[in-house]
Each structure stands twice: as C-alpha cells, then as structure tokens.
Amino acid sequence: MTPSTQWKENIEPGEVARLEKYGEAIHALQIKRDSQGSVKRRALHAKGHMGLKAEFTVLPGLPDYAQVGIFAQPATYQAYVRFSNGGSTVDDDRQGGTRAVAVKLLGVGGKKIIPGLENASTQDFLLIGAPALPFKNADEFVSFVTMANPLFDLPKIILKIGLGRTQAILKIVKSPKPPTISLATMRYYSAAAIQFGPYAARYTLKPQAMDTPGAQPGQTPNYLAEDLSARIKQGPLAFDFAVQFFVEEAQTPIEDFSVAWKEEVAPLVTLARLTLPQQDPDSAPGRKLYEFVEKLSFDIWHAPEEFRPLGNVMRARGVAYKASVKERQALPEPDGSEKFE
Numbered sequence: 001m002t003p004s005t006q007w008k009e010n011i012e013p014g015e016v017a018r019l020e021k022y023g024e025a026i027h028a029l030q031i032k033r034d035s036q037g038s039v040k041r042r043a044l045h046a047k048g049h050m051g052l053k054a055e056f057t058v059l060p061g062l063p064d065y066a067q068v069g070i071f072a073q074p075a076t077y078q079a080y081v082r083f084s085n086g087g088s089t090v091d092d093d094r095q096g097g098t099r100a101v102a103v104k105l106l107g108v109g110g111k112k113i114i115p116g117l118e119n120a121s122t123q124d125f126l127l128i129g130a131p132a133l134p135f136k137n138a139d140e141f142v143s144f145v146t147m148a149n150p151l152f153d154l155p156k157i158i159l160k161i162g163l164g165r166t167q168a169i170l171k172i173v174k175s176p177k178p179p180t181i182s183l184a185t186m187r188y189y190s191a192a193a194i195q196f197g198p199y200a201a202r203y204t205l206k207p208q209a210m211d212t213p214g215a216q217p218g219q220t221p222n223y224l225a226e227d228l229s230a231r232i233k234q235g236p237l238a239f240d241f242a243v244q245f246f247v248e249e250a251q252t253p254i255e256d257f258s259v260a261w262k263e264e265v266a267p268l269v270t271l272a273r274l275t276l277p278q279q280d281p282d283s284a285p286g287r288k289l290y291e292f293v294e295k296l297s298f299d300i301w302h303a304p305e306e307f308r309p310l311g312n313v314m315r316a317r318g319v320a321y322k323a324s325v326k327e328r329q330a331l332p333e334p335d336g337s338e339k340f341e
C-alpha cells in the first residue's frame with residue numbers, strides 16, 4: 001500500500017531562538033570538557049569505538065513508492081561508518097549507555113540541504129540502539145543531557161517540563177538495561193523521522209550476525225571495540241537497512257521522539273544492505289582510517305532535499321551539530337578519493 005502523505009511538522013513560536021540556546025548549552029558542555037584534556041572531541045558521542053569502510057547496496061525490485069533519491073535504482077555506494085558511545089565523556093564500556101552508529105554514503109547525487117554544501121556528494125544516516133528516546137522533544141533532551149548537578153538542576157527541570165514528565169524520564173533513564181554483547185549483533189534505529197520524497201519515514205539497521213546463546217559482555221573498558229575488531233578481521237559484517245513509513249500522528253508521531261513506531265503499525269520495508277568488508281583496524285591503514293573517521297562530521301542534515309530531517313529534535317540537532325563540528329574543527333565532507341595506505 002502507498003504510504004500516507006498526511007504527516008505534518010509542528011513548529012512552535014519562538015522555536016528558533018530556543019534551539020539556538022540549546023545549541024549553546026551543548027557547546028558549553030563540550031568546551032568545559034575539552035578544557036580538561038588535550039583532544040577536542042564531539043560534544044556528544046565522544047567515544048569513537050571504530051571507524052570503518054563500508055558499502056551500501058540498494059536492492060533491486062523496491063516498491064515504486066520507495067524509489068526515491070538513492071533508492072531509485074539498484075547501486076552500491078562506498079561509505080564510512082563510525083561506531084560510538086553516546087556520552088559526552090570517554091567512558092568505560094562496562095558502564096552501559098547509548099551505543100550508536102553513523103553512516104556516511106559517498107557519491108550521492110542531488111542538491112543537499114545545508115546552505116553552502118548543496119554540491120556535497122554525501123548522505124548521512126545516524127542511529128542509536130533504541131527505537132525511541134526517553135525524551136519527547138529537544139526541551140527535555142537538552143535539560144537532561146546538560147544536567148551538571150541533579151540537586152541544583154532537577155528543580156529547574158521540573159519547573160520547565162513538569163513533575164510528571166521528569167519522573168517518567170528518570171524512570172526510563174534509571175531502569176536497568178541489558179548489557180551490550182557486541183556492536184555487530186545489535187539493532188540500531190534512527191528514533192526520529194526524515195522526509196522520504198512525499199512520505200515520512202524512520203530507518204533501522206538490522207544485524208545479520210547473532211549472539212551465540214549465553215554470550216556475555218566483555219570485561220575490559222574498551223571491550224566493544226575489541227570485539228568488533230576481532231570480528232571484522234575474521235570476515236565481513238552486514239546489516240539490513242529498512243524503513244518504516246508514517247501512518248498517522250498518534251501511532252507514528254513526527255514531533256514526539258518518546259514513541260517507538262510499532263512494526264505491526266508501520267511494517268519494515270527493507271531497501272538496502274550495509275556491508276562492512278573484512279578489514280584490519282589495527283594495521284597502519286586501519287589506524288589512519290580511524291583517525292580520519294574521528295575527524296569527519298556525521299550529521300542527519302547532510303542529505304539531499306528529498307530526505308529532509310523532520311521534527312523538533314531533528315531541528316535542534318541541526319543547530320547543535322554545527323556548533324560541535326565547528327568547535328572541534330571537523331574535516332570538510334569527503335569525496336571518496338581519500339587514501340589510507
């Protein structure tokens with residue numbers, strides 16, 4: 001069935017100024033942290049586990065409605081991939097927390113959204129290990145992410161978003177989560193929507209590799225990188241790239257990021273395969289590749305116009321990523337001619 005085109009963004013008055021303030025608050029977090037070390041890092045997702053080469057293959061025979069932009073015809077795009085932890089500091093993997101992957105496709109045609117980068121040839125997908133956030137919107141996200149001292153900050157958060165929402169968020173944030181066994185066997189989600197031609201969609205990466213029964217998480221501070229490195233030296237890893245199309249606002253909201261889009265409501269449509277070919281991250285070229293990927297800027301706004309990010313959190317990210325990237329002097333968009341020998 002052709003997806004709905006009835007999705008809508010809701011931009012509240014004063015949003016632009018509010019999002020600028022949120023960008024500044026996250027920037028302040030980055031500056032404060034970096035003043036204590038010698039390396040400039042991303043404001044969030046500071047710990048990069050691994051930077052790898054990848055291929056993104058668009059499958060043949062996609063439904064007509066899905067044949068938008070890069071999905072219009074079967075093709076293989078070269079890509080760079082960065083796996084990260086979500087925090088603003090470089091923490092021990094055993095502490096848990098958000099795991100993420102960012103994918104940058106190369107050689108993508110079409111006019112891009114960011115002014116000044118209209119002719120860039122990249123398209124980025126950013127995903128985390130959860131189908132929804134504990135937060136409904138940027139007000140909630142930024143209040144919690146920039147919280148320095150709960151005793152002092154929580155009363156301010158309650159005043160801003162209400163006691164009920166504060167309690168609901170704390171409950172999710174503090175609830176025990178299963179440990180990550182491997183970055184290669186977990187599923188990743190955009191947790192937010194993008195335009196997809198006339199439609200709107202969220203996307204996900206589903207791993208081909210599976211945990212062996214009874215597998216336990218590693219016992220070292222960087223076990224996630226160590227596990228991924230061991231696997232990718234042995235052979236390729238693959239993920240299916242699938243989308244869910246918007247159905248209606250209550251069940252597949254555009255502006256509320258705390259709601260997961262259920263697959264019974266918005267079924268998955270598999271469009272492509274992301275393959276990480278066998279490679280050696282510990283070789284000299286592998287280490288150069290890692291350093292290069294650390295300096296790249298992955299941003300959902302690096303996209304052709306038909307894949308415009310949607311909703312308040314996405315608009316907030318537009319401001320925050322720009323500031324973070326400027327502060328850490330990220331590299332310009334790559335074109336695939338990079339060499340790591």
Ligand code: HEM
Nearest residue numbers: 042043044045082100102126127191192298316320324325
């Ligand atoms: C659906 C919600 C979100 C997802 C899925 C997400 C995902 C990600 C991922 C995967 C990265 C790492 C990119 C890389 O490896 O280079 C990242 C970085 C970052 N995120 Fe988010 N994020 C979300 C929401 C937000 C929000 C609401 C903000 C702030 C308003 C934010 C601020 C940042 C910043 C500042 C960076 C570092 C950017 C850089 O310097 O490259 N994120 N995010």
